[in-house]
Amino acid sequence: xxxxxxxxxxxxxxxxxxxxxxxxxxxxxxxxxxxxxxIDRLKRLDVPSVYVEGDAGTDAGKTLAELEAELExxxxxxxxxxxxxxxxxxxRSHLHRTHGNAANEGTPATS
Amino acid sequence: MSPSAAxxxxxxxxxxxxxxxxxxxxxxxxxxxxxxxxxxxxxGSLIEKDxxxxxxxxxxANSPFYGFxxxxxxxxxAVVVLGLNVVKGLTLCATxxxxxxxxxxxxxxxxxxxxxxxxxILGKHLDVKNPEEVFxxxxxxxxxxxxxxxxxxxVGAKITAANPLGExxxxxxxxxLFSVSHADVxxxxxxxxxxxxxxxxxxxxxxxxxxxQDAPLQTAIVHVADVLVKGIGCGHSGDDLVxxxxxxxxxxxxxxxxxxxTCLARAADEFLAIDDYx
Numbered sequence: 001x002x003x004x005x006x007x008x009x010x011x012x013x014x015x016x017x018x019x020x021x022x023x024x025x026x027x028x029x030x031x032x033x034x035x036x037x038x039i040d041r042l043k044r045l046d047v048p049s050v051y052v053e054g055d056a057g058t059d060a061g062k063t064l065a066e067l068e069a070e071l072e073x074x075x076x077x078x079x080x081x082x083x084x085x086x087x088x089x090x091x092r093s094h095l096h097r098t099h100g101n102a103a104n105e106g107t108p109a110t111s
Numbered sequence: 112m113s114p115s116a117a118x119x120x121x122x123x124x125x126x127x128x129x130x131x132x133x134x135x136x137x138x139x140x141x142x143x144x145x146x147x148x149x150x151x152x153x154x155g156s157l158i159e160k161d162x163x164x165x166x167x168x169x170x171x172a173n174s175p176f177y178g179f180x181x182x183x184x185x186x187x188x189a190v191v192v193l194g195l196n197v198v199k200g201l202t203l204c205a206t207x208x209x210x211x212x213x214x215x216x217x218x219x220x221x222x223x224x225x226x227x228x229x230x231x232i233l234g235k236h237l238d239v240k241n242p243e244e245v246f247x248x249x250x251x252x253x254x255x256x257x258x259x260x261x262x263x264x265x266v267g268a269k270i271t272a273a274n275p276l277g278e279x280x281x282x283x284x285x286x287x288l289f290s291v292s293h294a295d296v297x298x299x300x301x302x303x304x305x306x307x308x309x310x311x312x313x314x315x316x317x318x319x320x321x322x323x324q325d326a327p328l329q330t331a332i333v334h335v336a337d338v339l340v341k342g343i344g345c346g347h348s349g350d351d352l353v354x355x356x357x358x359x360x361x362x363x364x365x366x367x368x369x370x371x372x373t374c375l376a377r378a379a380d381e382f383l384a385i386d387d388y389x
Contacts, residue, residue: 003384005174049384074344075353077280083356084338090371091342094379 005049009039017051064099071095154195155187158202167205168198193243196307200247203304207250207257214261222346223250224385229336229378233364236374237328241309245329248313252333253348255297255314259285277350282318294318320360331360339375345382 001016013034018026019042027045028038034052042050062070071091078084139157159165165186172183172193183189190198211220230249234242260267266289274284285292298315306314308325313333316322323330334357340346341353366374 001383002386003380005384051383070344071342074342074351078353078355081356083358083361084353086368087339087342087353087356087371090368090375093372094375097376098379 001051002054003049004052006043011035014053016053019050151190152187155190158186168201171201197243204250210257218347222348225340225345226336228381229339230332232374232377233332245332248310249333252314252317255293258296259293280352281349320357331363334360335364
């Protein structure tokens with residue numbers, strides 16, 4: 001999933017989250033494929049950006065285990081610091097939350 | 112590098128004419144801001160003479176990251192609502208972006224943008240007076256790297272050759288080879304551009320936030336944001352190592368487990384849209 005500002009939307013993109021109007025009512029469902037007229041409609045709704053299918057940046061196609069290994073690798077020189085351990089734990093929890101694997105929640109932050 | 116060579120290095124940097132592709136409009140802007148009675152209209156109309164630059168400044172000012180509630184339609188309007196320092200910073204950002212993009216440093220721009228977004232999120236959390244300015248400080252914090260690698264490719268090549276796999280922090284390698292870091296170079300540049308200390312200190316001291324005198328909070332915010340962004344792994348700034356965290360800065364920013372989780376979630380959500388601004 002990635003977030004795209006309205007002006008950068010292209011026909012053929014598929015909504016990953018429903019678009020709601022200012023009162024919170026869904027106006028376009030998740031899974032809808034955008035065409036030119038729908039993009040025009042979204043522009044009139046005055047929403048700044050929407051979520052569409054597709055990966056953002058370089059995380060494309062990586063598994064949770066790979067992402068977690070990379071995360072730990074980035075902290076390899078600062079792990080003796082309890083504050084950094086706390087940040088790592090928070091990032092690990094975030095990774096698990098966003099990759100739909102809540103059963104494997106990371107260890108709680110120590111700071 | 113010997114002390115005299117470092118001084119010589121510094122002198123070269125401080126010659127404004129020697130800076131990479133610094134548009135004349137930015138040089139004129141620096142001179143104009145030095146005057147006491149300069150108006151928003153004067154500044155705005157100067158920037159608007161350069162249509163491309165004006166468009167970029169407005170694009171940044173209106174980006175969703177920036178989160179200004181209403182649309183900013185003109186540069187003078189931007190000066191009034193965002194303040195002179197922010198507009199000046201955005202002008203430099205647009206310039207720095209051009210340099211990074213043409214030098215193939217898009218990953219550094221992505222990192223800078225991520226630090227800017229995170230700084231602003233932390234700034235709003237701490238209720239700082241001018242979160243837009245903290246955003247600009249984050250965007251400019253690695254400006255010294257642009258200069259080191261673009262203006263002095265021989266310096267950049269030596270640093271890269273000494274650390275080909277990015278296994279050591281760039282900061283350590285720079286200091287070992289040249290007794291000068293990208294933070295120092297960025298600080299000199301901020302001086303040469305007459306940036307206020309609220310922007311200069313976060314650039315100069317983002318690796319040693321305790322040294323900040325005039326803007327300790329802004330400096331601490333950019334320092335913590337840099338650590339968090341390197342942890343998240345958004346963009347690339349030369350190595351993939353999370354830098355050491357200053358306890359003093361961390362305490363100044365004062366995140367709890369709960370607010371840290373909230374700020375991280377918000378930042379990661381913003382990063383999903385980052386490629387629209389590359």
